[in-house]
Amino acid sequence: MHVLFADAPHLRILRLLRDEGPVSRAELGDRLELTRPRLLAEVERLVAAGLIAEAGMAASRGGRRSTLVEISPRLRFAAVDLGASSIDIEVTNGRLEPLAAYREPADIRTGPKVILQRVNELLSKARTDGAYERLDAVGIGVPGPVSFRDGVPVSPPIMPGWDRYPVRELLAREHGCPAVVDNDVNIMAIGERHGGVAHSVDDFLFVKIGTGIGCGIHLAGTVYRGVDGCAGDIGHIQVDASGPVCSCGNTGCLEALFSGAALARDALAAARAGDSPALAERLAASDGLSAKDVADGAAEGDVTCIRLIREGGRRVGGVLATLVSFANPSMIVIGGGLAQLGHVLLAEIRSVVYRRSLPLATGNLPVVLSELEGRAGVTGAAVLASDMAFEQAS
Amino acid sequence: MHVLFADAPHLRILRLLRDEGPVSRAELGDRLELTRPRLLAEVERLVAAGLIAEAGMAASRGGRRSTLVEISPRLRFAAVDLGASSIDIEVTNGRLEPLAAYREPADIRTGPKVILQRVNELLSKARTDGAYERLDAVGIGVPGPVSFRDGVPVSPPIMPGWDRYPVRELLAREHGCPAVVDNDVNIMAIGERHGGVAHSVDDFLFVKIGTGIGCGIHLAGTVYRGVDGCAGDIGHIQVDASGPVCSCGNTGCLEALFSGAALARDALAAARAGDSPALAERLAASDGLSAKDVADGAAEGDVTCIRLIREGGRRVGGVLATLVSFANPSMIVIGGGLAQLGHVLLAEIRSVVYRRSLPLATGNLPVVLSELEGRAGVTGAAVLASDMAFEQAS
Known part of the structure; x- marks a missing residue:
């Protein structure tokens, strides 16, 4: 309540035209709640600056027909x-x-x-x-x-x-x-x-699980970056004090237990130990194993592959449960290379988040895969x- | 960068006078970067509304002397x-x-x-x-x-x-x-x-450790409350899957392991088990034990009391290390009834936070006790x- 979010009119005009395409002057004025003189002055200035352009006549709204403007096709x-x-x-x-x-x-x-x-x-x-x-x-x-x-x-x-x-x-x-x-x-x-599953959502977490693990924090309509620019660096949160040593020097960090690199390492161990026919077969056919091999093995029903994914999902879910209790977001989006592990991973993350976070914070909390992927x-x-x-x- | 923080001039005038006392019109205009006509109009309106009042003449700044205004003494x-x-x-x-x-x-x-x-x-x-x-x-x-x-x-x-x-x-x-x-x-x-150790700090966490545990999240100059109003409810973060059952029904929640109630429970057990002369003596003299008894015992050098506080600090520190990696704040303030446990508690929390969070996030991160206490x-x-x-x- 201490803050008014008051972006300048020209920014609001440009963003609307960028995101929605040609709009009539009349509709722009209505939607941005600008008086007609103010709107016309802003539009004229933006046309002169080469940022927006005329785009023909709008369909009639009853009175005089309004002209369309659009973001400049030259940008x-x-x-x-x-x-x-x-x-x-x-x-x-x-x-x-x-x-x-x-x-x-x-x-x-x-x-x-x-x-x-x-x-x-x-x-x-x-x-x-x-x-x-x-x-x-x-x-x-x-x-x-x-x-x-x-x-x-x-x-x-x-x-x-x-x-x-x-x-x-x-x-x-x-x-x-x-x-x-x-x-x-x-x-x-x-x-x-802008263009994915979190379209127009003001408060959400974007969790990237790839080579490493990180989290984009979108609060109150804008990215929160922290005082040193490292907010969301959740890959080095300790999840198991007796876990493996991480590249950062600490032990048991989340991404030392589950990430592209960790999953490849665990898949190799499983293949060599004879725990997974699917992984052993893939290892025999190539030099090493990757997260994709685990995803493919799981799709074929290989129990060890499914277990590796579920264990990883449990680790990520445990950290996310903490972050949900802390930040009370309205959505969690899972992206990055390991999102290809798909619904087995998602189901496990959801299960832990829904069980361990505050009920009030999860009553209406979708946990979904990125739509934009790469x-x-x-x-x-x-x-x-x-x-x-x-x-x-x- | 999507947002301009543009509070209305009358709010900025009123807050400045509330927080700093009488100020001259000239200084108000300079500090709030308002043109003189705009400032005078706003001040006149606020005087008429009974929110601010004349407060005599300011010391000369060379030219014509400016009159002081103050927040209305009738509010x-x-x-x-x-x-x-x-x-x-x-x-x-x-x-x-x-x-x-x-x-x-x-x-x-x-x-x-x-x-x-x-x-x-x-x-x-x-x-x-x-x-x-x-x-x-x-x-x-x-x-x-x-x-x-x-x-x-x-x-x-x-x-x-x-x-x-x-x-x-x-x-x-x-x-x-x-x-x-x-x-x-x-x-x-x-x-x-407003009036304590986080004066004018825009991004900080206020951690209350009392009957329960909660966290006030102050980001980018304003309180972040979450989409359901439960952001910062960190007392039910699971810190030990094999820990005691919490009042919420889950096991191993932070506040089931360390809070006013948990500490009283652990102190009673220690006194009865003969582990703590200081606590046994206090129990004999009254009906039960409280966090204050543990604080007093620790001040006398009772080893068990010190251990209880340090174990609690380690639990809180572990959760805060996660939150620091996530939110990258510029300060952590510890308040609530158990802040009376003082520097033994604080030292343990600091030790865990500084060891386990990202170095970039803790390079310049004070962890301090509340100044305002109750x-x-x-x-x-x-x-x-x-x-x-x-x-x-x-």
Whole structure:
């Protein structure tokens, strides 16, 4: 109650047109509760700035026909999602529809020079391919904590060489437009809220289970990043004091017990111990095992594969039960590579969350899989980029 | 970045005068970045509404001397903090200074009719004692989840008969002024931010350890209450699957292992088992044991008392380490009755939090005791009441 959420009118106009397409001036005024003179002045200013454009006549509402406006068809945003082992890029128009998309493996540990050079090469390729002439903003997510204000990674554990590297500044200079840097899980949460299962949900947790585990925290309509930019870093919560040693040096961290790497390790042990025919067969046919082998084995009914998934779900569920009691969100979205483990994983997470959290907090709490899957990150990066461009237009 | 925090000018003026005392018009304009005509119009309106008053001439700043304004000396707020076993009431002036204060034992389980009648009797007494003629707002905290929007308790576990009882409506009608209802831990967090150790801190957790355990979550400058009003209800987080059965029906909840009630139970067992001379002596001299007996025993160096406190601190610390990794706050404040266990408790909590949370999140994280102690709740209730009165004045 101490706060009024009062975004400036031009931001509200631009976001509405970005998210919904052409709208008449009359409807814009009604929906944003702006007086007609105020609305017309804002629209005129945004047309002059090249951010919105005329889009023909609206259907009649009885009186004089109103003209449609739309987000400028000339706007272009670059969205980059850096994972531990991949680069995803989309170039979008002003409505965030992809005009070009690239995805390739890349090891984040090769450092910022190599990775950002490759990002710029892929963006050059997009230009050559005709996706854009000039960019209006770049949004990028990285797999580690970020100082959102400074636009730099901060002490990122799996990104050697990236600590306080001026990612935002270099991208902005290279492309001559605003740039914005955020944590990869935060952009996935933003993406899921823009175009996925959390559409328009104000308070939810986006839990990414992939190489590591992280949580995007969306509260009161906005991402909460914490005072050091590491809010949601739940992978190193201790869940078993006698568990395995984690890469962070502590013992029994959540992601040491369940993550892409942990699951591959446990699958290998099970195959070698003769506990799982499905995994042994897959191991014989290749060099190693991955989470996908476990998912496939479970789909075939292999008991050990199902057990591995359920044990992992129980671990994640235990942590989420705590977070639900703490944060009382209205939805939990599960994404990341291990979301491919699907409904066996989901059922176990739900079972623990519903049993262990406060009944009042779970009475109406969906726990669901991401709808955007691999595209959540780039979608969120495009949203952030466009917001940045819109804000700088004021 | 999606949000501009833009409180209305009249709210900013009223809060500044409430919190800092008389200020000149010139300084008000500078500090709130309001143009002189805008400021003068707002001040004139607030004087006419009886919310602020002239307060003489300011010291010269070189040019024409500016006149001071202050929060109206006629304003009166009632602040009520209902605990599981107590009623605390203060009546304050517009600067939230107490003019009358009452504290007495009361069992919340006797139900809303009895408790609210007693609240009204104490407020009548304050009027008879000359603390006020009429109230401008009432703020009340209750020991359970609250729908802040509806002004009612919601499924409060230790408050039989209070579920959806129209607390706000009845208080507002009785006193002919706005009323506001919140959870007791939330008002303690608000109080600590207003006048305690968390002064002006935007992101912190206030952990109350008393009869039960709860957490006030203050993020981005405001209390976060969750979608059902039960955010921060951390007492029922499971910390030991093989632990004792909790009043909620689950096993191994944090507050079943460490809280006022749990500590009294463990102290009694230790005294009877002959493990603690200090506790045995105190038990012989009275009917039972309380947290205070354990605190006193620890102060005398009784090993069992110290062990009980340290074990409790370890439990609380483990949960807080998880919450720190999740929320990345800038401070943790420990309050409630068991804060009297003091530095033995605090040292153990700190040790676990600093060891188990992410280093980035604890690099600059104070874990401190409440400064307001028993007054945190009524202080926060007075802040809420005044905010409500100020908002309704718009």
